Amino acid sequence: MGRAVVIAVVNHKGGCGKTTTVTNLGGALAAGSSQMGILPNKVLIVDLDPRGNVATTFGVEKRSLGPTMNNLFEAVIDGSRIDPAPYILAPHELTNYMRGAWKRQNPNRPRGPPKSHCVDRLSLLPADLDLSGIEIELAMRIGREHRLRIALESAMDDYDLIVIDTPASLGLLTINALTAADWLLVPIQAEFYALESMGQLLDTLNRVQTAVNPKLRLLGITMTMVQGGSNLGRTVAEAAKRHFGGRILETQIPRSIAVAEAPLEGAPVALSKSPIERHPGSLAYWNLAREVSSRLEIIRTQRSG
Ligand SMILES: Nc1ncnc2c1ncn2[C@@H]1O[C@H](COP(=O)(O)OP(=O)(O)OP(=O)(O)O)[C@@H](O)[C@H]1O
Numbered sequence: 001m002g003r004a005v006v007i008a009v010v011n012h013k014g015g016c017g018k019t020t021t022v023t024n025l026g027g028a029l030a031a032g033s034s035q036m037g038i039l040p041n042k043v044l045i046v047d048l049d050p051r052g053n054v055a056t057t058f059g060v061e062k063r064s065l066g067p068t069m070n071n072l073f074e075a076v077i078d079g080s081r082i083d084p085a086p087y088i089l090a091p092h093e094l095t096n097y098m099r100g101a102w103k104r105q106n107p108n109r110p111r112g113p114p115k116s117h118c119v120d121r122l123s124l125l126p127a128d129l130d131l132s133g134i135e136i137e138l139a140m141r142i143g144r145e146h147r148l149r150i151a152l153e154s155a156m157d158d159y160d161l162i163v164i165d166t167p168a169s170l171g172l173l174t175i176n177a178l179t180a181a182d183w184l185l186v187p188i189q190a191e192f193y194a195l196e197s198m199g200q201l202l203d204t205l206n207r208v209q210t211a212v213n214p215k216l217r218l219l220g221i222t223m224t225m226v227q228g229g230s231n232l233g234r235t236v237a238e239a240a241k242r243h244f245g246g247r248i249l250e251t252q253i254p255r256s257i258a259v260a261e262a263p264l265e266g267a268p269v270a271l272s273k274s275p276i277e278r279h280p281g282s283l284a285y286w287n288l289a290r291e292v293s294s295r296l297e298i299i300r301t302q303r304s305g
């Protein structure tokens, strides 16, 4: 295993599908699928949103959490390097939470969740509300953009892939994600105002590239919550293609109630709904995982060549 490739999922527009994309993509790339031609990866999902929606998606009971992202930031705030392992939920811990959530939702089914529900290569660095104070603390430090990169440094050889969820703002937490990342993935919701915020986001990408992280690249823009057959969805998709051309990923994520409901059972839809091809939301996220995975293969080949 080489050093991890780091993907930050960012859009300061709220509710556009960031967390859903992080959990589905992370889950699918950890699980792998011979049917979809995706090899399994060791994946770490990092949550930088104080609301901690990633943990909720996997059925984690926040009350029972040990140290979280906030504590890790505090430990590296003076710039020292430490091992992040004590702050990370290992695959067997995450699996216990996922199984617990499934059982609470399905009390009369004694056999437990389907095998696809839990993945033994998926870890989580969770966040909780305490993280909301860290931006103020970071603001006073020199080198404040680099704290996440320093925090993850010792974990880089333990994973193939690190996927970061970010809050709906371009504040210091998001800037830390962009400084730690190799790739930026932007979900945009298929709605009227979606493109307005893109200019500001691409400006931020340019500024981070110039000032702190020249290796950051735009992996792509993915359309989410696309309403089948709606004029609005088509209009936004066409406008986005005119604007961003090849940077729009081929896979579109359809609006589907199964995508929104899956976390009730403690897993993103890509893990909880199989066979994949019978569930449009799950299939779309697997297709996105395949698109991302083939781009990652190219990077790995370039690195080893
Ligand atoms: N493809 C989809 N179909 C239906 N509902 C979806 C889909 N994707 C996301 N949702 C729902 O839309 C809401 C917003 O999605 P999500 O939380 O992933 O967005 P976000 O960008 O992370 O939001 P925030 O900016 O608040 O962190 C959630 O309730 C989620 O379940």
Ligand SMILES: [Mg+2]
Residues within 6 Å of the ligand: 018, 019, 020, 049, 053, 165, 166
């Ligand atoms: Mg979110």
